[in-house]
Amino acid sequence: MRAIILLTFYFLTCNVSGQDVDSVTEDVQRLIKLCSYCTCSEIPDIDGTHLVLNILCSELDRIENVADLDKIQWPENLNGLKIAATFEGLGIVTLGKLPPNPQVETLRFSNNAIKTYWPDPFSDVPNLKRLSFTQNELMEITPDLFTKIDGLEELDLSYNKLTELNPLDFKSLQHVKRLNLQSNLLKKIPIEALEPMAVLEDLDLSKNAINDLLLRNTESEPFKVVKRLSLNGNRIRSVTKESFPPNNSIELLDLSNNVIEIVEEGAFLTCVNLRELNLAQNNITFNFALPSTLQIAIFRINTLYHWPTFPSGITYIDLSYNRLSDIYNENQVDFDNLEILNIGGNQIKDINIEKKLPKLFSLDISFNLIEEIPKCLNSQILPKLEELRLDGNPIEDVYFKNILALKNLYMNDMHKLITVKDKAFSNVIGRGDETTNERNCFFLYMSNCGSLSEIEEGAFDATSLCMIDISKNNLTQLSQNLLDWSSLTEGANLQYNPWHCSCQLQWVLDEVLPVLYKTNSRLLTELRCGSPRAYEGLRLVHWYNWTEQAMCSEMMRRSGPGGTYVLEPSTDSDSTSRVSSLTLILSVCIIIALLIAIALSVYLIKNRRRHRVRQAALKRKRQSASDVKNTNGTHGDQFAALNKT
Ligand SMILES: *[C@@H]1O[C@H](CO)[C@@H](O)[C@H](O)[C@H]1NC(C)=O
Ligand SMILES: *[C@@H]1O[C@H](CO)[C@@H](O)[C@H](O)[C@H]1NC(C)=O
Ligand SMILES: *[C@@H]1O[C@H](CO)[C@@H](O)[C@H](O)[C@H]1NC(C)=O
Ligand SMILES: *[C@@H]1O[C@H](CO)[C@@H](O)[C@H](O)[C@H]1NC(C)=O
Numbered sequence: 001m002r003a004i005i006l007l008t009f010y011f012l013t014c015n016v017s018g019q020d021v022d023s024v025t026e027d028v029q030r031l032i033k034l035c036s037y038c039t040c041s042e043i044p045d046i047d048g049t050h051l052v053l054n055i056l057c058s059e060l061d062r063i064e065n066v067a068d069l070d071k072i073q074w075p076e077n078l079n080g081l082k083i084a085a086t087f088e089g090l091g092i093v094t095l096g097k098l099p100p101n102p103q104v105e106t107l108r109f110s111n112n113a114i115k116t117y118w119p120d121p122f123s124d125v126p127n128l129k130r131l132s133f134t135q136n137e138l139m140e141i142t143p144d145l146f147t148k149i150d151g152l153e154e155l156d157l158s159y160n161k162l163t164e165l166n167p168l169d170f171k172s173l174q175h176v177k178r179l180n181l182q183s184n185l186l187k188k189i190p191i192e193a194l195e196p197m198a199v200l201e202d203l204d205l206s207k208n209a210i211n212d213l214l215l216r217n218t219e220s221e222p223f224k225v226v227k228r229l230s231l232n233g234n235r236i237r238s239v240t241k242e243s244f245p246p247n248n249s250i251e252l253l254d255l256s257n258n259v260i261e262i263v264e265e266g267a268f269l270t271c272v273n274l275r276e277l278n279l280a281q282n283n284i285t286f287n288f289a290l291p292s293t294l295q296i297a298i299f300r301i302n303t304l305y306h307w308p309t310f311p312s313g314i315t316y317i318d319l320s321y322n323r324l325s326d327i328y329n330e331n332q333v334d335f336d337n338l339e340i341l342n343i344g345g346n347q348i349k350d351i352n353i354e355k356k357l358p359k360l361f362s363l364d365i366s367f368n369l370i371e372e373i374p375k376c377l378n379s380q381i382l383p384k385l386e387e388l389r390l391d392g393n394p395i396e397d398v399y400f401k402n403i404l405a406l407k408n409l410y411m412n413d414m415h416k417l418i419t420v421k422d423k424a425f426s427n428v429i430g431r432g433d434e435t436t437n438e439r440n441c442f443f444l445y446m447s448n449c450g451s452l453s454e455i456e457e458g459a460f461d462a463t464s465l466c467m468i469d470i471s472k473n474n475l476t477q478l479s480q481n482l483l484d485w486s487s488l489t490e491g492a493n494l495q496y497n498p499w500h501c502s503c504q505l506q507w508v509l510d511e512v513l514p515v516l517y518k519t520n521s522r523l524l525t526e527l528r529c530g531s532p533r534a535y536e537g538l539r540l541v542h543w544y545n546w547t548e549q550a551m552c553s554e555m556m557r558r559s560g561p562g563g564t565y566v567l568e569p570s571t572d573s574d575s576t577s578r579v580s581s582l583t584l585i586l587s588v589c590i591i592i593a594l595l596i597a598i599a600l601s602v603y604l605i606k607n608r609r610r611h612r613v614r615q616a617a618l619k620r621k622r623q624s625a626s627d628v629k630n631t632n633g634t635h636g637d638q639f640a641a642l643n644k645t
Helices: 002-014 018-031 503-519 577-621 625-631 636-644
Strands: 039-044 051-057 082-087 104-108 130-132 154-156 178-180 202-204 228-230 252-254 276-278 296-298 316-318 340-342 362-364 387-389 404-406 408-410 428-430 442-445 465-469 529-531
Touching: 387 404, 428 442
Parallel strands: 051 082, 082 104, 104 130, 130 154, 154 178, 178 202, 202 228, 228 252, 252 276, 276 296, 296 316, 316 340, 340 362, 362 387, 387 408, 404 428, 408 442, 442 465
Antiparallel strands: 039 051
């Protein structure tokens, strides 16, 4: 290929005969058939409505020669399918004008280095609907990039270097529904440029450098029709009454990851269709009014001291990592539709709820200042609860006072917990699926509680677990009667505890280990002994399939003072295979060491003899100091020569 192009060049420069030039150029054009270099296949379109002829040219295909794509030849397409073509990672810097084809519907130039383009590159593919320039080097665009593709519906300009857009840039793009300008360098919202996009629904302006959110005083149509607007990761400082046009269509608004400190009281009330508002990771301290249509409120990681007033349709509240010190005022809220409530990472001491939350299925009150399990955590107040997170609270004594049905219970990182007492979980019951006849059991996660050293035998009396995770605690022993180990369908994670490997834990080898080995072997990787000294760090799986009671063996039963088990090195004939294999390894080591020693001494003796002969020769010849150096070491030949003389 390269040769042909070089040849072309040669003809163009050296050959004066026009005819020859033409025929060679034609050859070149005919040769760049896309399907001979790229992957062509007939697949359903993204939305699954029709079949398309999909052309995928990626860095794996050797098509460097199509550099700016003006010499490509579209495939024959006998079935008259729409064409979707992707030119990905080919290092294209300049985009050429694409050859005519009315079937082309989708074009993607992702991950190239496109900086410039020929005028009107798409004017011969007039039915283009989707166009992507994601991950290129575009610094500006001009109106002639989009000539004659008035039907375009989707435009992706994300991950480029656009600093601003000019009012006429999109002037012919009146049918665009989705525009992605994420991760550019825009300093303000390009209001004028967006004006022609009268049916725009999705606008992504996230990860730019936008300072101001001022959309009201514009005649710009788009901001009345946009339904989903993302401004995540910009530098917006405030939201005011001027921010949005009155009676706008925004349903989903993402303002997370900005530096918003001020939100004017009525700022969002112009958003009469707002369903989801994301203000996570800002610096909002004071509350503001929320539109009555709001269903999802994500206010995570701010500095709110008080609960906002949520409308009655609210289903999802995330107020985690704020400065709340109280639960909401029950007389002022209607949480009948609330399904998910996350208030983790606040400074709440008491959770006292008396009014039923009929639809709540997930409650997160982790990392607060709760010292005992709140009374209100019961199935009368929380009839639909499936998931409860209590992690990281300073709870010393676990005890569920009332019946609570759950699927998942999280109690990790409880650093004040030392002992889990009798009946602690007796009132927690599993929540089976009502439709299928599932067994009623729950998953318990109680990991990384550094002081937890005892779980009393009756802790799970009258309840049933599907899985227990008590890894990363300070447990040394565990009662076989704690629960019905064979009914744990999802296993038991006992790893990272300093287990005391004595006869009392033999049942783990007998009962738990074989099941885990077959169904959840990853839970055995870090299941190790912490004591006695001789077994410290040894994995319990070491004893898998031993016929005798490994942990109760003769060697281990040799009890030391105070009734503790100590391991003494034993030379008894009935010593375990661990000791005998150690002996074997030791003797092999000694034999190898002896052999090495013998070999070494033989070598040394030989070497010394040689050295002596050499010294004699040297004396005889009285060579200079440099010669002494030369004869030193491996120069045997030279040495021999010296000897002869
Ligand atoms: C608000 O917009 C809707 C259509 O989105 C329209 O039906 C309604 O009349 C408008 N209300 C006002 C007060 O402009
Ligand atoms: C947030 O606001 C507080 C004062 O209200 C200020 O000290 C802090 O620096 C602000 N943080 C950011 C990231 O702007
Ligand atoms: C873990 O338990 C041991 C005694 O078994 C105790 O000495 C140690 O302090 C405990 N560690 C923590 C973090 O409580
Ligand atoms: C464990 O023992 C059983 C029968 O006693 C045997 O079938 C199985 O292969 C053994 N597994 C291993 C890993 O030794």
